[in-house]
Structures are given as C-alpha cells and as structure tokens.
Amino acid sequence: MTNTTETINTVAPKVEAEVLSGPTPRQVLLTKVLGHKGLMFGAIVLLTIFLMALFAPLLAPYDPYHQDLMHRMIPPVWDAKGSWENILGTDHLGRDYLSRLLYGARISLAIGAIAALISGIIGTSMGVAAGYFGGRVDACVTFLINVRLAMPVVLVALAVVALFGGSLQVVITVLGLLLWDRFAVVMRSATLQLRSMEYVTAAKAIGCSTKRILFSEIMPNIANSLIVIVTLEMAHAILLEAALSFLGLGVQPPTPSWGLMVSEGKQMLLFQPWMIAIPGVALFILVLAINLLGDGLRDVSAPENRN
Amino acid sequence: MENILSVRGLTVDIPLAAGTLHAVRGIDFDVKRGETLCVVGESGSGKSLTSLAIMGLLPKQVQRSARVLDFEGVDLQTASNRDMRKLRGNRISMIFQEPMTSLNPAYTIGDQLTEALLLHRKVPKPVARDRAIELLEKVGITAAANRMKQYPHQLSGGLRQRVMIAMALMGEPDLIIADEPTTALDVTIQAQILRLLKDLQRELNMAMILITHDLGVVARVADKVAIMYAGEMVEAGSAAEVFTAPKHPYTRGLLNCIPVPGKTAVGEHLGSIPGIVPSLIGDVAGCAFRSRCDEATAQCASDIPARISPAGHLYRCVHDYDMNQPKSGEA
16 A cells, blocks of 8 residues: 555656646747748847947958058959958048948948837837826827827938938937837837736735736736837938938948948949949848848737747 | 724726726625635626735726725735735635636746745745645545646646636635636536635634626635626625525525526516626716616615614615515505
C-alpha cells in the first residue's frame, strides 16, 4: 500500500512539470520573429543603417562639409570616370558623397525617431483618454482629430517654416505636432475595446487608481498596435522630411540630408543621374526596411497568430 | 455577531433616453462575519448592479442612493474615492463572473496575484509571492510555483476561476462578493469551486455575498437567501426557512423549476413561470410579479408592504400562504 502511494506521488509532479515546461510565450514569440522573413530583413537593414549613422564619424572617409571645387561631380566608382578616392563620387561643391550619405542617415533617423516619439506621446495620450473616459473627452478628441485631418501637412509645414525659418528643430517639431492623428485614432479604438473588459473592472475592484489602470492594465495591451504605428509614422516622417527638404522648406544647407541631396542633384538630373539615384535609393531602402519591420511586427503580434 | 455590511433602502437608477430605469428599488440586507448570503434572481433582476453598488463601481451615469450603506462603520456613500480604493481588494474583494476575461492577458498569474497585496500593504515582493503560492495551493492548483510564471491563456477556465478566487483572498478580506463565480464553468468544476469557496470562507471567517441564479448552488452553501425580482427583494430569510416555507409566489415558482431526484418523475414537465419580467422604466407601482402570478388580485396593484412570516423571514406579498394547506383557503 505504502509503496503504491509513494509511486503515485513521485510520478504526478513529473507529469505536471512536463506540461508546464513547454515553450514560454517569450520563446514562442522569438521563434515567430526569427521565422518571419520580412521582419528579419527589415530589422537587419534598419540596424545596419542605424549603426552606419551612429558610427558615421568613424566610417566617413572625409568631412561631409569639406568643399573641394577642383573635384566637383566626380562620378561613383562603378562609372568609367570614377575612382576609389570618392567611392560614391562628389557633389556639385566637391563634397564626398559617401560621407554626406552617412551623415544624412543621422538626420533621417533622428527626424523619424523624434517626430514619431513626439506625435506618439500626443496621439497616444489623446486616444487613450478618449477611449477610456468617453463622453465629453471623447467628443473633444474626435473633433481635434478631424481638425488635424483637415490640415494638409506640407502646407502647414510651409507656413511654419516661412514664419520661423527652416532648421532641423523646426522640421522635427512641426512633424511631431502634425503626425499624431493615426496614433490617436488607433489607440482610441483599442482602448475602447479594452475598457469594457472584465479585468479592467477587476483592477478597479482591487483598488487600483485610474492612473494605474491606464498605465498598467490598458497600456501593455495596446503596446503591440502602438509599436506598429510607431514604425509606420517613422517612415512617414522620414519621407516628409525628405519632401520638405527637397522643396527647400526643411533642413537647410549645408546640413547633409538625403532630401536636400536629391534637391541639390536635380539640376544635374540629365547629366549626372547618380546624384539623385544614390540618396533616392538610400531613402527607398530605409523606408522599405521600416515598413517591413512594422508589417512583420503586426503579423507577429496579431492576436489571431497567437497559438 | 455584528453586521459587517448593512444595506437599507439601496436604489440604483439608470437614466435612459426612454426614461429612468429603476434597476434596484430599495433593498435591505445585512451580512455578518462568517455568513453566506445568496442573492438569487433571474437576469436583469439587479443582482450584479447591487454588488457593483456596494463596491462603488457603477458606471458614472448610474445613480446610487441608500439610507444606510455601512461597511464596518464606514459609510460607503460618503467615503472618498481614496478611501474606497483602500477598501477594495483589501477589505472587500470581488470574484467576477467571467474567468476568461477577468485576467489581464499581458501579465503572468504571479504578477496579477501579488498586485493587490503590493498595492495595499507595504510588503516585500518575496512575501507577496510566497502568499500567492500558498493561496494557489489552497485553491487546489498543483505546481503553484510554476503556475506563477504562466500567462492566463495557458490556463483552463476552471484554473482561471481558481486563480480569481486566490486573487480575491490575497488581502484577507472581511467581505467577499462573488458574482456568479461558477456560471462559466462545467458542472463538476462548479461543485469543486463552490466547496472550495465555502471551506475557505469558514476557515478565514469572512462574510460572503454569493450572487447566482442557480438554486442548486444556494441550497448547498447559503446561510441566508435573498430572492430578487425586478429590482426588489421579494423574499429574504434563512436558507432553511426560504426553502421549506417559501412565502412569495415567485420563490415557489423558482423552487418548482428544480428537478428533485426521487421526487420528479422521468418525463414529467418541470415547472416554469410564464411571462417575462416587466419593464422597469418609469414608475413601477405595486407588485412587479403580478402580471405572471396565478394569485394576483386587485390588491396587488397597490403598494406591497414588507411582511414578516411567523417563522421570521421577510417577504413582499399581500397573500398569506401556507405550504401545508395549498390553495384551499384562497379566493
């Protein structure tokens, strides 16, 4: 008798432990992330560009501001007239194109990240407040979203730059203050859905304050959609900066910016097409990488893909 | 024993476009330490709103009023938000109906269990953790230490409901309000959970308000029963009293609906109460049950006073009814 009970007792916890030692959610997520080709491609490219921007002073062969009028518009190395001294050639003032491209990545990434951060904070707080409190707050936020959607970003940016003059700070601020609409819309509907969940009531029932409910019950559950929008808005901000700089309303010369490089190369469009192609391709790859990353994150974090 | 919770004349009104919905219309009850009060009624009878009204968790537009709403000397009507937050989860806790959505999917069981304790008492994390593991074991979860690291989606409904119960017990509350804690579970689990709740309640000497529409559950655990119909407490008293000598026709109707092993013949129709609950929008006068009642008379349309039966339980019906002399004495 004693023997049998003992065997039963020793066997039972083992079975239990096996059931419990399956892959943790983190491991499951990691496998999914590593298996998603688009996400991995986007992440690796973005990381490469980020590292290149970070270590630009070490990587750049020349000072991006150094002009050398004797060596203007040297084509890149693959051209018959190109040389290894300026791998990507030089621009109309003889500045090394590769160095300017590397430093330009800093501008693009900084604008993307900071503008997305500012608009993320504005849009998320507005959206979450509207979704959670409803009523008058919601009506007010919805009105503001509509007002914002009625404003053409480029025209507003043009007006602001005309008033305050173009500079990196102005561009970042303008984009940060204009791109919050999508954050607000998505966060509002996500919060609206969560507000009626019983665990929110349960949190109130154990005595959580409103602040605590918003930050520790609602926020973690909307974080996945937030990350996706952050990436999309980053791409959006980078493209807008390039467009504004191209129009001469954004970052002012001689700061190296990809949009500005396209703008400066446009006079030579027919004779030196690589002057536009190189920063254009760089922009394309950066935005593509960010979008792929965002799409991948959405796929991985979508509830229907959770097993 | 003194009352932990005293409620007198509690009303809950919901303003709607069509008029005011009188969802709870002046109910009275007391709960003592170590006692289980079962609140029984069909959907929409105001059971859940009553529990939310006690917790102060009604939606903003819903109006609550009461002559007395006293929890161990604290007037819940005048208590500030801050004071209410201190009570909730600490001295009054609540077990919710739906174990599938009552746990936050973003946190592990351990995080959610310890949250209430860390929020209300300045205890070190390991202490809260040990207490959580102890309670998980107490509610019958094996390998509790491992379960602490799991997320809600990895647990079955029965396990989640046990976690919910453990969570409600974390702060060693004086009063526990369980809103249909077994509705979402299958019958075998229901029995286990109920026994567990009852045992824990005795062991920790808590007061419990159990909200249910299942009279089988009531018979098993209740000390006191309150039958709610259309926002009113139509009958209330000790469980034995209400079950053996029901005074209100609605209570009798409910009791007729339950099959009794050995008594109800195979193939025989179970009792049912014809009709539906009347609308509670606008002013409601007289007995709300009269449209469905076999014994309704003109008298039922006027105000119904609360009466005390000879055996000492409260009911709201103008008729005298005695189980032992059915129907004969009536007009």
